[in-house]
């Protein structure tokens with residue numbers, strides 16, 4: 001933070017002065033601008049580590065500054081000053097590319113953590129990081145560009161996509177490619193925490209606050225302090241917890257169960273679910289205000305069938321990983337195995353590819369994976385040969401998905417847990433798919 005160069009843009013002299021004093025005390029170097037045009041001139045003359053700008057000013061607003069900065073060679077993070085409680089403007093600023101926002105009146109600890117975050121970005125920008133996301137298809141290149149654009153922002157991102165498409169990996173990439181990389185990444189499966197333990201899991205508890213609380217516990221928010229909290233399957237949060245989560249996100253603070261004081265936390269929030277959050281809001285199962293707060297930016301992860309040109313790279317990536325883990329040589333794919341994979345639709349996406357290859361890796365002989373090792377029925381692959389005739393992709397996929405699910409359930413005598421495992425999806429995912437396609441397990445006969 002020492003010697004960080006900060007530009008303060010505000011039309012009110014007393015706010016400029018107040019910010020200058022606070023930032024100078026923190027060891028930063030400050031410049032000030034009283035209008036948007038004044039700010040443009042300063043930005044053109046000097047390089048900054050952070051721009052702190054007011055929203056509403058005569059002759060232009062903070063959003064103009066965000067857009068202007070994006071055209072500069074050196075693009076310092078821009079943080080917006082917003083009136084307390086004006087979430088809409090804050091969200092608009094984040095969407096436009098602001099790194100973060102601070103509510104007025106400005107709390108010094110929040111200002112400090114904001115400046116620290118911004119200075120970190122200036123440092124990490126110097127060293128671009130290798131992407132975790134394997135693939136060179138157009139959708140993956142686009143995804144990687146979006147990750148690079150969003151990884152340094154505090155904007156909450158809602159990562160949408162089918163089961164197994166790589167949502168958690170995208171969350172990890174957003175964390176590890178950004179300025180928070182050295183801090184913790186804490187993934188949490190919201191559907192897996194029992195409702196009665198949820199508050200204590202998220203916010204921590206004090207010793208003795210309930211039966212079983214034998215010692216103080218920090219909770220997920222504090223464990224992720226300085227880093228990123230990834231709320232997976234966020235649609236599974238009970239409504240009562242949604243209220244508490246919203247409060248913690250808005251206040252940037254948490255109070256442990258049985259605790260007296262609220263503790264400030266600096267956590268970036270990412271979330272994902274394979275459910276359609278808009279439908280969940282409409283059905284009254286997900287709070288609109290929380291949806292609005294989490295879904296500042298939506299990052300869709302494409303299903304594997306929309307990036308089949310990545311299959312060879314992904315296959316190679318997984319086989320190399322299995323071989324390294326087993327300390328043996330990497331098997332090759334026979335031509336027929338390659339063909340079989342390229343004709344398959346992968347309803348379980350990349351996780352399914354990974355599972356198919358892992359099984360084949362264990363089964364194959366003489367370092368060669370044959371089509372039979374993949375365990376994909378001829379039926380499925382032949383059916384996919386007729387993709388040229390598809391005139392409604394959603395209907396076609398629903399028919400396919402139905403057949404895959406029914407076959408898997410027939411093989412396991414209707415055991416959903418086992419069928420889910422064989423398909424490379426979670427139990428929750430199979431339950432969701434069966435509901436969506438109206439498949440009644442009791443009506444499925446064993447072959």
Ligand SMILES: Nc1ncnc2c1ncn2[C@@H]1O[C@H](COP(=O)(O)OP(=O)(O)OP(=O)(O)O)[C@@H](O)[C@H]1O
Nearest residue numbers: 133134135162163164165166167168169274350351
């Ligand atoms: N582009 C990719 N490159 C390499 N590995 C990938 C890629 N995408 C996904 N994977 C791998 O595939 C597996 C499934 O990905 P991930 O768990 O991120 O999916 P998900 O969408 O979060 O699944 P779910 O909806 O079931 O929670 C993981 O092992 C992940 O590392």
